[in-house]
Amino acid sequence: MGKFCKLLVALAILVLTSSQCVAASLDDYYLEAFGLKTDNILAKALLDVQSVGAKAVKCNTNLRHSLRRDWSKLESSTQTALKTVLETPPVLAAPASVISSGGHFRIHYSTTVAGAPDLAAINTYTGLNLVSYAAWASMVGDIFETVYNYYLQHGYHMPPASPYDVYMHTPTSSNRLVYGLTSDLNPVPSASYPHAFSSFIEVNKDFTASVFQPTIYTPVQNMEVTAAHEFHHAIQFGYNGYFDYWYAEMTSTWYEDEIFDDVNQAYEYLESYLLYDPQSVEPPPVDPHSVSLTAPRDGATEYARWIFNRSLAEEHNTIDVVRSIWETLAGVSPVNTSVDINMVPVIEASLNASPYNSTLATDFWTFVKKLYSRQWTTHLADLARISPPSMLGNYNTYPVPSHKVTLPRYSFAFYRFVPSSQSLTVTLSKTPGIQAMLFKKASGTVTEVPLDAGGTSYTVSDFAAMNPFTDEVVLLVANTTNTNSHEVSFSTDGSTSTVTDPTVTTGGGGGGGGGGCFIATAAYGSYLHPKVAELRAFRDHYLLTNAPGRIFVAAYYRLSPPIADVIARHEWMKSGVRCLLLPLILAVEHPAAALGLLLLVAGACLRWGVLFLKGRGREAAAA
Secondary structure (H helix, E strand, C coil): CHHHHHHHHHHHHHHHHHHHHHHCCHHHHHHHHCCCCCCCHHHHHHHHHHHCCCCCEEECHHHHHHHHHCHHHCCHHHHHHHHHHHHCCCCCCCEEEEECCCCCEEEEEECCCCCCCCHHHHHHHHCCCCCCHHHHHHHHHHHHHHHHHHHHHCCCCCCCCCCEEEEEECCEECCEEEEEEEEEEEECCCCCCCECEEEEEEEECCCCCHHHCCCCCCHHHHHHHHHHHHHHHHHHHHHECCCCHHHHHHHHHHHHHHHCCCCCHHHHHHHHHHCCCHHHCCCCCCCCCCCCCCCCCCCCHHHHCCHHHHHHHHHCCCCHHHHHHHHHHHCCCCCCCCCCCCHHHHHHHHHHCCCCCCCHHHHHHHHHHHHHHCCCCCCHHHHHHCCCCCCCCEECCCCCCCEEEEECCCEEEEEEECCCCCCEEEEEEECCCEEEEEEEEECCEEEEECECCCCCEEEECCHHHCCCCCCEEEEEEEECCCCCCEEEEEECCCCCCCCCCCCCCCCCCCCCCCCCCHHHHHHHCCCCCHHHHHHHHHHHHHHCCCHHHHHHHHHHHHHHHHHHHHHHCCHHHHHHHHHHHHHHHHHHHCHHHHHHHHHHHHHHHHHHHHHHHHHHHHHHHHC
16 A cells, blocks of 8 residues: 555656646747637636736736747647737727817727726716716727826837727636737838837726726726826837836836826735745745846836836926936847847946936935935925835844845835944945945934044944834945846954955846846746746846855856757757746745655655665674
8 A cells, every 4th residue: 555655755756847848838828918818728717716816917028028929939730720810900899989179099998798998887886977988998098198298208210000099808818818019010110210110009998997996096097107107118119119118117107107197006016026935935934135226027026117207307396307317228239039139238328328418326225315314306295105115124222233134226225223222333244235334213204423533433423322113223234236146244342254246247138137047947948937036036046145155046048058059949948847846936936835745855864774774784694
């Protein structure tokens, strides 16, 4: 019986790992994302259950955007299944359309009971008295005209289509409702915009489902911010269809609040960036810090990072500073048509130019200081909606021994010191890419503490006189460079830890958010695949935060590119490498289970060894 149970377990593991190796391909990723994967009914049923009550997806532009980039990597059968998704606007049942009052938009809608907007619900949430689908479509057209005129007045080049097509229906992503999405269609190059694409927009037909919070944001308000968001994506495609979408989402979300300042929905997303909870990550990172400003899309923080654009506009006294970034992108050519353009050099070039004469490092440092000092100069009525950033350390027992932090590119961390009956001196040791500032908050007023004469410490002489219940001293450290793994140590007892300049070169992968997973990218077919993202996160949180890990990563970066090139050319190698990577991925996803399995295997091996030695002993005694 025992052997039979072991056989069943072995077979189960074999089936599980085999299906993971085969089904983890890029083809299955896209088929599942677009709801076209039909060979896993159980997985779909579980997804349906998990999606109940989930928040709506803000924007699904990135999924189709990445699908177009990865098109040549897909099997012909997958391309056939996804062709209509990629190239065809949605087909509506019993379709009708209206032209907006300004003539710039054609609003499409369905007239069937199932597919048409729910006029009764719209009227309930808005107090309107709509009596026809055409009336709602005309109102939607007017909203888009407002957005169009705003962008036109602020100097933007309009998308290459008039009237522009907007489809109202019920877009979804992995069984979750979507506010909207913008899809590129065909290249429409011109002398000034050689990489422009035409596009179309899809939006929810009425925003009356509970996930859209219609009692907080009316259907009209939801349509307003969605129109502002998606039409800027249309503008982005009109400038250059190879944009890196973390900044695309940052820009579109920022404009929601610039155009419709009374809605204030964009502030809801800030928590995912500013209220960073290390315990929300499984497993919690060894060295917590904020998400990198330039990190690739993660489904949440790219919408929250819009607040950086507000800081840019305030520091340069014009919102046109953001438009200049997209104008700079218009003239940049992609390396090839399968790779998006890294936005970090584009942003840097735009900020370097006149009239801004700045750098991304300077503006990022100004931004992160403002997160604590709260010295915002615009939208002051909404200041309370900007959450103060998380404190990644709270100290009320002294002295504090040396604590070392390793930060990825364009990231930050805050640490709080609670007043006690002694003076406070914070001693620092840091690599050149780190900037630091000590703030003192007393009686509600925030001031910057100057560096001591030696330039390596800060002293708060009246620390003992401060109120421990209302006052605080806060240390801000930030990596203001485009290089990962800058280090800083701090203490209150004068001790320092050794800090080492980064030696790992920036990897590939686009986005300025940390690439370099060459073999995994080759095996899974795309840098954007979720399994590759998990391995990148493991690298950033557990390997780049310590010296042995950095040595390993540096060696990997030197040796893996030619191996990855070979893997990428052979499908059987991709499947084999996915199988080899599976134990590591399962360990990253389920660390407790992996540890338990490791202990179980170790125990079994130990038991086998003991039995083997006993058997040899009995044989020796018998001889």
